[in-house]
Amino acid sequence: MRIASIVLRVLVGLVFVFQGIVKLSGAANDWRDDLQVAPWAWVAIGVIQLAGAIGLFASFRYQRLIVPSALYFVAVMIGAIIQHIRIDDPVSEMVFPAVLLLMSGAIAQIGARQSDDVRVPTGEQETDRVTG
Numbered sequence: 205m206r207i208a209s210i211v212l213r214v215l216v217g218l219v220f221v222f223q224g225i226v227k228l229s230g231a232a233n234d235w236r237d238d239l240q241v242a243p244w245a246w247v248a249i250g251v252i253q254l255a256g257a258i259g260l261f262a263s264f265r266y267q268r269l270i271v272p273s274a275l276y277f278v279a280v281m282i283g284a285i286i287q288h289i290r291i292d293d294p295v296s297e298m299v300f301p302a303v304l305l306l307m308s309g310a311i312a313q314i315g316a317r318q319s320d321d322v323r324v325p326t327g328e329q330e331t332d333r334v335t336g
Contacts, residue, residue: 209270209314216277216307217260224253240291252280263315270315274308281305 226232227250236246259273284301 205314205317209311209318210264212307212311212314213260213263213270216274216304216311217257219304220253220257220260220277224250224257226250227253239287241287249280256280260311267315267319271312271319274312274315277308278305278312281308 227236227246233246236243241249256273256276259269259276263269263273281301281304285298285305288298288301
């Protein structure tokens with residue numbers, strides 16, 4: 205599962221870096237207009253995507269960031285799908301955000317399972333207890 209998590213985090217992270225840069229550079233203004241998104245919101249979405257990608261990449265060093273970063277993208281993709289529905293886009297236009305939503309959800313799920321395997325120090329001394 206660790207390899208799947210790594211592959212998914214790299215793929216999703218790269219997609220969102222690319223998407224964020226495209227939005228911030230103004231290269232996708234036609235796309236923004238088709239989606240009926242205000243220019244300020246488009247820039248904000250680009251910043252949000254880059255911040256989330258940084259979180260995903262930082263999760264290679266700080267394991268605790270896996271689940272929140274992935275859930276962050278789940279929320280972003282839900283917003284994207286809602287916007288496509290709002291403007292009556294065909295379902296085919298929602299496939300890419302839906303795939304990213306599923307990939308982000310898988311990252312969160314794998315990250316949650318991995319964190320169950322890690323003991324978190326509580327500062328209390330552990331003792332072996334015999335119950336009986």
